[in-house]
Amino acid sequence: MKIAYILGEFPCLTETFIEREIEAVERQGVEVIVFALRHGEGESALQQRKLAAGQLFYRPSFMPRRLPSLTVASAYWLRPLMLLDSWLAMQAAPYFARVMKEQGIGHVHAHFASLPGTVAWAMRRDAGIPYSLSMHARDIFVKDELLGEKLKGAEFVVTCTEFGRRYLCERYPELPPDKLATVYHGLPLAQYRRAGLPRADEPIILAAGRLIEKKGFELLIRACALLRDQGRKFRCQIVGEGEERGRLEALIADLRLQEAVELVGALPHDEVVKRLDAATVFVMPSVIASDGDRDGLPNVLLEALAMEVPSVASNVSAIPELIRDGETGLLVPPR
Incomplete structure (x- = not known):
């Protein structure tokens, strides 16, 4: 089985828990291909291993530009910075989707429902690639006019706390309760x-x-x-x-x-x-x-x-x- 992880930044000093998760998923026999919207500072062992194996793809610096979808434009028209960030992130969707098709990837998991989630949502809309979300803190609690669409389009949603799961269930009561699950971050003790x-x-x-x-x-x-x-x-x-x-x-x-x-x-x-x-x-x-x-x-x-x-x-x-x-x-x- 082969899946993709979409990350906002890789590697990231404050998100080593994602690297641990990827390594744990791989130990279950799943091949994980990493797609990142930007380079992080420094290096990590996982990043170097993924680069050497051809399992890491970054958003290209220069890509054909396309106008934001009506859904995105209408969601963020009162928040120009959010609209710009989302538009720039979504430029990666066609490239990522093409690579995923070439790699035979059948599922996408986005860490953070913010920009990574927006890219995953766009790829499902444009290329039919199913996705799921891991949500953490800011992407749960800070207003995002497009979040309801991203949650609705996801196959399932994981939160790392029960508080976060309950918050989303109360805020979006139309979501089936079994679509959201709590999975705490683990540690190699x-x-x-x-x-x-x-x-x-x-x-x-x-x-x-x-x-x-x-x-x-x-x-x-x-x-x-x-x-x-x-x-x-x-x-x-x-x-x-x-x-x-x-x-x-x-x-x-x-x-x-x-x-x-x-x-x-x-x-x-x-x-x-x-x-x-x-x-x-x-x-x-x-x-x-x-x-x-x-x-x-x-x-x-x-x-x-x-x-x-x-x-x-x-x-x-x-x-x-x-x-x-x-x-x-x-x-x-x-x-």
Whole structure:
């Protein structure tokens, strides 16, 4: 059996769970061909293996342009940036469909219902290739005028949390309930063994995620100021990169926390695991962003618990599906 995975970016430092999924599917005897809308930064072992095997295709830089369909244009006409992004992504659909036909691919699975889902939907409409969707967080909670069409056209839809599945069922009651299923992200637990206990004389508070509003890192930084004012000794490391870096750097400076709080930047996955191994506590201060975006179940939180790192997190969306307050971690109200 041969199937295709459509990804927005490959490889992607914050989406290593997709690589683990592809490898798990392949262990079941299924051949997976990867199609990506853009190159990610860096390399991964899976990417190199797929390139060598001729099982990885990127959207070409130059392609014939076609006008957006009436459905897409009418869905996004009040959101020009979304219309432009969708139109650019859909230029890949004819090329991807042709390659899939040549490869004998009979099914497409798109990770994220946003642009990858739009491409899969367009290929079904234009080339009759059936597709399914994996949905995670932003693609569930942030308004997308075309999402109903993409859900209706999919063979099935997978969410990585029960909270996300229920949210979609309530928002789209016309969908058959058995069309949506919850499949949690798994971990190869043998790879998450702690080498030893962290240093007691220098506690390390670790957080990780993209530097965006929904991650709530502003709250963590302000909490660090309270700890400093109480005379607590600690170091706080925030791993990740994103659009909020400038604002967070300014906040750290305003609160005079330069010696205590470090914005580490993006790191390869194995380096994040090393940071977890050295951490005293892991913090996930998630919030609901102004546009409705929120975390589903952050994979790095799974990794922290797998390594037995004491964890504190907001009780936002699906996080209580993982952490039992007072038993497997601590939950606090957002903000």
